[in-house]
Amino acid sequence: MYSFDWTGSPRAWLTRMRDARTWRRVTPNVWLIGVTSLLTDISSEMIASILPLYLVVFLGMSPFMFGVIDGLYPGVTSLVRWFGGVAGDRSRRHKELAAAGYAVSALSRIGWLVAGANPSWIAATVTADRVGKGVRTAPRDALISLSSAPQDLGQSFGVHRAMDAAGAMLGPLAAFVLLALAPRRFDLVFVASFAMGIIGLAVLLLFVRNPDAAAPPAVVASTTGQLRALLSQPKVWTAVAASAALAAVTVSDAFIYLSLQRQGVVSAAAIPLLYVGTNCVYLLLAVPFGAMADYVPRWKVFLGGHVMMVAIYLILLIPNLPIGGVAAVLLLLGGYYAATDGVLSALISGALPRELRGSGLGLVATAVNIARLLASVGFGWLWSRRGGPAALMAFAIAMPVVILVCGWALRRTEREIIET
Numbered sequence: 001m002y003s004f005d006w007t008g009s010p011r012a013w014l015t016r017m018r019d020a021r022t023w024r025r026v027t028p029n030v031w032l033i034g035v036t037s038l039l040t041d042i043s044s045e046m047i048a049s050i051l052p053l054y055l056v057v058f059l060g061m062s063p064f065m066f067g068v069i070d071g072l073y074p075g076v077t078s079l080v081r082w083f084g085g086v087a088g089d090r091s092r093r094h095k096e097l098a099a100a101g102y103a104v105s106a107l108s109r110i111g112w113l114v115a116g117a118n119p120s121w122i123a124a125t126v127t128a129d130r131v132g133k134g135v136r137t138a139p140r141d142a143l144i145s146l147s148s149a150p151q152d153l154g155q156s157f158g159v160h161r162a163m164d165a166a167g168a169m170l171g172p173l174a175a176f177v178l179l180a181l182a183p184r185r186f187d188l189v190f191v192a193s194f195a196m197g198i199i200g201l202a203v204l205l206l207f208v209r210n211p212d213a214a215a216p217p218a219v220v221a222s223t224t225g226q227l228r229a230l231l232s233q234p235k236v237w238t239a240v241a242a243s244a245a246l247a248a249v250t251v252s253d254a255f256i257y258l259s260l261q262r263q264g265v266v267s268a269a270a271i272p273l274l275y276v277g278t279n280c281v282y283l284l285l286a287v288p289f290g291a292m293a294d295y296v297p298r299w300k301v302f303l304g305g306h307v308m309m310v311a312i313y314l315i316l317l318i319p320n321l322p323i324g325g326v327a328a329v330l331l332l333l334g335g336y337y338a339a340t341d342g343v344l345s346a347l348i349s350g351a352l353p354r355e356l357r358g359s360g361l362g363l364v365a366t367a368v369n370i371a372r373l374l375a376s377v378g379f380g381w382l383w384s385r386r387g388g389p390a391a392l393m394a395f396a397i398a399m400p401v402v403i404l405v406c407g408w409a410l411r412r413t414e415r416e417i418i419e420t
Contacts, residue, residue, distance in 0.1 A: 032207045040201075049272040058186075080134035083135075084097055084139055089142075094211075097135060102197070107194075109197060112187075152294065155287070157290055158291060161338070169280050172276045240363060246306050247367075249399045253278065280334065298343055298346060302339065312333060317389060345361060382394060
């Protein structure tokens, strides 16, 4: 379905990156979806970046309870991503479903204004936000995939993820500035977040086109039948299982930043700036890593990102971590996202027929986010019972084992995709 130049040199890849024709192959639809994601991520990351500060430091929530709330971010999303993808494939209205998800997330920002310190209201607000993200993600990625040529999927997803990362970088910076100007005025952050979410939704509705809008709806007997159609392909379920296994041993950003704060390397007020640093690196590397994934085997780039995560665990275990360790963590974490997020979508897209593109991407996202929920709750429980270093050590031991097993499986799977 696509091909690699397995024998090319790094110089050839760099030449491709400098070639203007490479960038022109990214369609206007992908750029516009990227603008929507940029604005939406400014909105969402303004809140996500202050949650460790707001919930743990300001409200005094325990690491275990924070792990549960943090786990809701990927966990709730996982429950609806599959259905968003299925609905998009059946109706061929990927844009409209994505817009509905963006609208729900934007409106959920208002919930923070009334939640206060009530754990139930906090959980409900996070749940609403994540339902919106779950509904929109698979249709959005299907739009990107259907708007791109198979050989340019890595580049297209890389451009989108770079714009996504730009928003994720600007959001925490905006939150930091607002709180610096008006300390403890978290309500200002919530209102500004709502406004940016509405603007992002408007860009999608007004300018993005639906590639499959004129196509007849897909005929699928049932949701169960669609799931069987996907999992009947070994290359699909292998990729789903491998990506979920890796996610299950991945520590969330929030816990990484809390580990740095508990070591005394950074102050609690500076936590939003850690998100800025990570996403700055992500922004710089997303397109090069995405283009690399069109040039070398995508499974190598994907697993390389998880090797970076192992390095992060080891750095966080260093006693009396110097300030240079913080920079190393942010560099590696940004590199991890650049090498995994869009690259996984590109890898999976190559295995999926057009009529199952949205549901297939939704299935993978569902599996990954359930695994991330378990990882957050498990890590928070270990931290509460044994301490942060012990939790990090457990994940640092588990990740290399999973990488070795998944590396063998993904290498075989990608060769099958290329030969199809």
